[in-house]
Amino acid sequence: MRTKTKKTKQITQIVVSMLLVLTMVFMPMKMILAADAQSSSTPTQFVLVLDCSGSMEESDVNGLSPKAAKMFVDMMPVENAQIAVVAFGANWGEDSYVYPGDTTSNTYTKVILGMTDVGTEKAKKKVKEAIDETAKVRDKNGYTTIGYALQAAEDVLKKNKATKGNGCVVLMSDGRQYYLKNGQRGSEAQETKLDNGAEIYKSESLEAALKDFKEKKWPVYTLEMSADIKDYYDEAGLHTPKEWKGNGGFKIPTGRFYMQHIADETGGEKFTAFTQLEVQNNFAGIFNKFYEGTEAGGILINSEIKSGKANMDFDVAEMIAETNITITGNDMSKVNSIELTDPSGSTKKYTETNKTDSRVVTFEKGSYIMVKLLAPMEGKWKVKVNGTDGVKLTMMTVPIRELGLSLSTSTDTSKELGKGTEVTLSARFSYNKGQKSYFSKEFYGKNPAKLYVVKGDEESAQTFDMTVDEENQCYTGKVILNQTGMVKVKAVVESGHFRNDRKETGYITFNVKNRPVTKVKDLEDLNMGFGEEQTIDLNTYFNDPDQDKFICNFEVDQTAGIEVTLDEQNVMHIKTGTKAGNVQVKVGVNDGSMDQDVTSSFTIHMVNQPLREKGSKKISKTITYNANKVPGFLKKKLGPDGSSNAEIKLDDYFEDPDGAAPIYAIEKLPESSKIQIKESAPGVLSITATGEGKETFHVSATDANDGSIRFEKEISVKSISAGSWVWKQIRVPIIASVIILVIAIVFLILMFAGRKIYGVWEITVGGRLEGPYPLGKMAHGKKAKCSLSGAIEDFGFSSINDGGITLKAGNNFNKSVTITGLEKAATVTYAGREYDTAAGKTLKKAKISRGQYIDIYVDGVNITLTRMN
Numbered sequence: 001m002r003t004k005t006k007k008t009k010q011i012t013q014i015v016v017s018m019l020l021v022l023t024m025v026f027m028p029m030k031m032i033l034a035a036d037a038q039s040s041s042t043p044t045q046f047v048l049v050l051d052c053s054g055s056m057e058e059s060d061v062n063g064l065s066p067k068a069a070k071m072f073v074d075m076m077p078v079e080n081a082q083i084a085v086v087a088f089g090a091n092w093g094e095d096s097y098v099y100p101g102d103t104t105s106n107t108y109t110k111v112i113l114g115m116t117d118v119g120t121e122k123a124k125k126k127v128k129e130a131i132d133e134t135a136k137v138r139d140k141n142g143y144t145t146i147g148y149a150l151q152a153a154e155d156v157l158k159k160n161k162a163t164k165g166n167g168c169v170v171l172m173s174d175g176r177q178y179y180l181k182n183g184q185r186g187s188e189a190q191e192t193k194l195d196n197g198a199e200i201y202k203s204e205s206l207e208a209a210l211k212d213f214k215e216k217k218w219p220v221y222t223l224e225m226s227a228d229i230k231d232y233y234d235e236a237g238l239h240t241p242k243e244w245k246g247n248g249g250f251k252i253p254t255g256r257f258y259m260q261h262i263a264d265e266t267g268g269e270k271f272t273a274f275t276q277l278e279v280q281n282n283f284a285g286i287f288n289k290f291y292e293g294t295e296a297g298g299i300l301i302n303s304e305i306k307s308g309k310a311n312m313d314f315d316v317a318e319m320i321a322e323t324n325i326t327i328t329g330n331d332m333s334k335v336n337s338i339e340l341t342d343p344s345g346s347t348k349k350y351t352e353t354n355k356t357d358s359r360v361v362t363f364e365k366g367s368y369i370m371v372k373l374l375a376p377m378e379g380k381w382k383v384k385v386n387g388t389d390g391v392k393l394t395m396m397t398v399p400i401r402e403l404g405l406s407l408s409t410s411t412d413t414s415k416e417l418g419k420g421t422e423v424t425l426s427a428r429f430s431y432n433k434g435q436k437s438y439f440s441k442e443f444y445g446k447n448p449a450k451l452y453v454v455k456g457d458e459e460s461a462q463t464f465d466m467t468v469d470e471e472n473q474c475y476t477g478k479v480i481l482n483q484t485g486m487v488k489v490k491a492v493v494e495s496g497h498f499r500n501d502r503k504e505t506g507y508i509t510f511n512v513k514n515r516p517v518t519k520v521k522d523l524e525d526l527n528m529g530f531g532e533e534q535t536i537d538l539n540t541y542f543n544d545p546d547q548d549k550f551i552c553n554f555e556v557d558q559t560a561g562i563e564v565t566l567d568e569q570n571v572m573h574i575k576t577g578t579k580a581g582n583v584q585v586k587v588g589v590n591d592g593s594m595d596q597d598v599t600s601s602f603t604i605h606m607v608n609q610p611l612r613e614k615g616s617k618k619i620s621k622t623i624t625y626n627a628n629k630v631p632g633f634l635k636k637k638l639g640p641d642g643s644s645n646a647e648i649k650l651d652d653y654f655e656d657p658d659g660a661a662p663i664y665a666i667e668k669l670p671e672s673s674k675i676q677i678k679e680s681a682p683g684v685l686s687i688t689a690t691g692e693g694k695e696t697f698h699v700s701a702t703d704a705n706d707g708s709i710r711f712e713k714e715i716s717v718k719s720i721s722a723g724s725w726v727w728k729q730i731r732v733p734i735i736a737s738v739i740i741l742v743i744a745i746v747f748l749i750l751m752f753a754g755r756k757i758y759g760v761w762e763i764t765v766g767g768r769l770e771g772p773y774p775l776g777k778m779a780h781g782k783k784a785k786c787s788l789s790g791a792i793e794d795f796g797f798s799s800i801n802d803g804g805i806t807l808k809a810g811n812n813f814n815k816s817v818t819i820t821g822l823e824k825a826a827t828v829t830y831a832g833r834e835y836d837t838a839a840g841k842t843l844k845k846a847k848i849s850r851g852q853y854i855d856i857y858v859d860g861v862n863i864t865l866t867r868m869n
Contacts, residue, residue, distance in 0.1 A: 045115060045162045046083045047153040048072070050131070051173035051225070053089025053108075054140035059174035059255070060225040066135040067367055068223075069172065073127045074362050074370040075324045075398070076118050084156045085113040085130045088149035090139035097152040099205055107148035108139075115160040117446075121360065144177045146258065147206030150220065154209055157218060161442075167218035171262065174225045175255035210265040219268035222259035226272060305335075305391040312383045314397045316343075316376045323399040325371040327385060333366045334388035340371065343379025403438060404430045407491045407505035419484050419514045419593075420546030425451060427466060427475040427491035427505060439473035447495040449475040454490070454507070455483045466491065480547060484514045484593065514593045515545040523587060523602035528576045529609040530705065531659025536572040538589065541600060548591040555586040562604065574604070578660045578705070581606055609657035611703035613711045619653065621646055621715070624722040625674075625689040646717075648685040653713055654701040662701040669695055675717050689719035751811045755784040758815040759850065763795045764864040770795040772868045775807075784809045788819075788856070792863065801859040817867065819854065820845040829855035 048069055056065070069085075076083065086097075088109040097109040113130035117123055150169065157167040213220055256272075263270040303310040316323055329335065338361075341347040350371075352363040360372040373381075376399075385393055411423045427449050429438040449466040466477030481487050488507040495502070520543050528534060538550055550570045556562050561577020564585065572587070583604045588597030623646040654662050661682060669677055674693035680686035685699070696716045703709035756776035763770055773795060775781035780790030788802035803824030810816030822828050823842040828835040831852070835843040846854055853866035 044081050045157055045160055045167050046076075046081065047086055047156055047167070047169045048083065048131070049086045049088070049146075049149050049153050049169055049171045049173075050134045051089050051144060052087050052134050052138050053142040053144045053173075054138065055144065055174050055176050056089070056138055056225060057140070058228040059176070061227050063135060064227070065172040065223070065225055066131050067364075069131045070128050070364065071326070071368060071370070072170070073118060073124050073131070074364070074372075075326065076124075077322060082115050082117055082160070083113075083127055084111070084115045084153075084160075085127065085134070086110070086149055086152045086156065087112050087134040087137070088145050088152075089142040090137045091142060097148060097155075099148050099151055101151075101205055101208070107152075108143050108145045109148040109152050111152055111156060115156060124362075144173065144175070146171070146173060146175070146177060146262070147204075147209060150209035150213070150262075151205050154212055154218075157216075162216075162218070165217040167216065169213070169218060169220040169266075169268075170223065171220055171259070172223045172225065173255075173259070175222070175257075175259040177258060206262075210262060213266040217267065220262050220266040221268040222263045222270045224255050224259040224270065224272045226255060301395045301397075303385075303393045303395070305385060305387050305389050305393065308386060308389065310385045310387075310391075310393055312385070312393070312395045313380060314383070314395075315380050316373075316378055316399060323373040323376050323397055325373070325383065326396045327369040327371075327383075327393060328367070329391045329393040331388075331391050332368060334391050335369065335385055335393075337386045338369060338371070339382075339384040339386070340373075341382040341384075342377050343381065344377065403503070405491060405493060405503040405505050406430060407489070407508060409489075409508055411510070413508060413510055416511050416513050417481055418545055419482060419512050420544065420548065421481050421510075421512070422478050423481065423489075423510065424476065424478050425466075425489060425491070425508070426469070426472065427477075427493075428473070429503075437473070441468060441470055444468045444475060447493050449477070449491050449493045451477045451479050452490050452492055453479050453481070453483075454488045455485060481510055481512045482546060482548060484512050486510075487512050514591070516594050517542055517544045517548075517550070517589050517591050517598050519543075519589075519598050519600060523585075523600045525603045525605065526574070527605045527607055528574070529607055529658050530576055530578050531657075533573065533575045536574065538566075538570045538572055538587070542570075542589045542598060544591050546591065548593075551590045551592050553588040553590075553597060555588075557583050560606075576604065576606055578658065579606065608703075608705045610706065610709045611654060611656045611662055611701060611711065613653070613701075613713075614655055615653050617713055619648065619713055619715045620718075621648060621687065622718045622720065623687060623689050625691060625719055626722050645689075646687040647680075648687065648715065650683045650685065650699060650701065654711060656703065658705065660704040663704055665700045665702070667697040667699070669697055675719055677717075685715075687717055692719055692721055694718045751813060753812070755809040755812060757781040757783075757786050757791070757807050757809055758817055760868040761791075761795075762864075762866040762868060763792055763797070764866075765792055765795075765797045766861055768797075770797070771866075776809075781807075788858070788863070791865070800861055800863075803858055805856065805858060816847055816849070818845055818847045819856075819865075822846060822856065825856045825858040827855075827857040 050065060050069060051060075073083065086109065088107075090110075091106065091108060092110040095110055097107050097111060099105065099107050099109075112133055113127060116127060118127060150171070153169045157169075210220075212218075260270045262268070301312045301314065303312050314325075327335075327338065337349055337351045339347055339349045350361045352365075360370075360374070362370040362372075364370065383395065405427060407425055407427045409423055409425045411417070417423075429444075445468050451464040451466060453462040453464065454460075462479075462482075464477050464479045466475040469476040475491065475493075477491075479489060487510045489510065490505050490507045492502055492504040520541055523536065523541055526534060526536075538552070542550065544550070549568065550566065552566050552572070554564045556564060560579050560581070560583040562583055562585070563573075563575040563577075565573045567573065574585075583606065584601060585604060586599060586601045588599045590597045650662075650664055656662055664679070664683060666677065666679060666685065669675065673695055674689060674691040675695045676688045676690070677695075677697065678686050694717070696714060698712055698714055700710055700712045758776055759774070760772045761775045762772045775786070775791060775794060778794035780786045780794050786807045788805040788807065789799045791807055793799050803821065805819065805821040805824055808818045808820060810818065821844075822830075822835070823837065823844050826837055828843045828846070830843060830846045835841045848854060848865065848867045850867055850869050853864060856863045856865070
């Protein structure tokens, strides 16, 4: 009997989860599609609001709400649906939602996940992880702050610009608000405040949220979790919380009242989940409402695994975008695979690890199997479930209609159009065989459309981006018909949301005729310098009504060195050479479909621009020699050139606007000079030094096209030894380093030289006191280290076996004294604490400051050392 009872609970829990999810997914979408039967709609934006308060440990003891919420995510349509998750009832600290109406109160509410598309398995996994997070944080000290939670849900919808009638909230809670203030209805449920007197909830937040939801037509569907009081639930009837005094206490009427109140005020509906039968009774009419006016509907099929399998069949109607199949049972852990056979007879087998093709399969371990058929084939489908005999199964199938894409234009396609004509086209999504249009700014924006312009092969098609036209609720785009003949245009939307990753329309065909190029006016003459560049916009001188790209032929004297090219915008680019004179250029223009060019000519007058001088009249250069004798690590410290060779680029000091290279003349230096100069390349002087010295010479530059234009510069070169240069660079750092080293040595000497046992001491041995004496002036104490035995000898006591106990001096600045080796003593008393070696409590060393003392018992003698200063 126990086994049967356990399985019955499992069946109830799983089937309740499935039907709860079906309710949540399709009831809100029915509201949008039927009540808002317009040519435009936006994706349904769902907000799951989940209760994490401590009371859910009893009211939802089997964890039905998170399981149903996760199944909800699996069943959401691939297209046109989004979801967010809000949780309440736990303390999230700084991460808590802040209610604008009262920014100081803890709302015990958090937006776990913002609005999210669930068109991919990765996205669904993210939402499920958010749901799992809420299930883990049920807080026994939390509160059922539904008003704040609904305010947070409203903020999520507003932030994501949910339009009127296109938002929906699913509230899963026991509804047991323990304390409300300001006369909120139902506040009698618990007539006293919490023990600490805290007002943890403000009623105005709930009523304000319900008012907004009602105005925006965002219904709230409430799912009351009441597993702990199901045996008394019917007894409460419709009593108010104050009137009901039955076994359920205030729980039944409070939860029932608020969950019903929220649903009624927003146009939603309240449901209670106890058993499979009750869920079916509550939701029997939902699917008929959702599929009103369509030919498809949900199908519920029951079966049982016998001889290792269970067979369940269902039909798919035409134009179905996707079909959801949900399989639950009393022990889904005993189901190992499913097989799907489509109307063509093709069979695919799926396991938890083998899931392929366009059928999105989810094995929610031990709970349910979800199959999402994308664009399924019309006809009869067969499902075979393989597993252990005796597993009782329930399968629910729910189909979703296909979205279509259409294209239209206001241009009269029966008339002949000129080549280059610009036409405007519009594309729209529709469903129910095109009877209803569908528009969502976000959906259209995330799934952009393109126009394909085709003549002949589709592979050579031109593409034009379409934009989202909010006013006319469609995609809109313009194309330029730049090909002659019969030109076809279609719209394509490429997106992972669709089967084969795309939607496309049929073609609209245009009859296009070529219009030839005409000359507007003659080309004009140009005055240009050598190497100069100018442009001529041929669109100013020639016109093509079809907006074709010009095909140009140029005739020009090749010996003049003139370059003529044409860019994509029909702009002619002219670059002159270095030859003076007048050059004629003839231009012929064609659109590619004309028998003869349209021509025009112009003349280029080449004018010399004179050579210019840059910089000062004098050039100075310092170089080094014998750099190879400098150690490698010091070569970075060499002079400006870093070696005994240097370069001077004369083009840095002379400029010819025509681009012609100047004619340079260089004064020679005596062969005996320590500095030698030669022209290693045109306009580049190479300078070499063989010793220390200084030379001055002159360089002249003459315009290549006008010998009367000439400039001269004086160049001064100084050569110095690399070693001298390095010493100048490093002598200051070296001297500074030596000074620092000397200071450091002096400091160390002052700190540690002549150290002794500092201070004036009193020493008591065996009750006899001697001192105070300056220990540092005595025979043993005048050293940096002094044994304990030596110290007491200096004070006139007999020597002892001190076991290595030693007094050590610090430095001459801090004048500290540390006694080490104290672990050899039998007992030590220091700083108010006693250390007993026999008891395992030892002290290894102690620092004795002015005014401190230490008692040491060693070699059978008790010795007290007191430092007076």
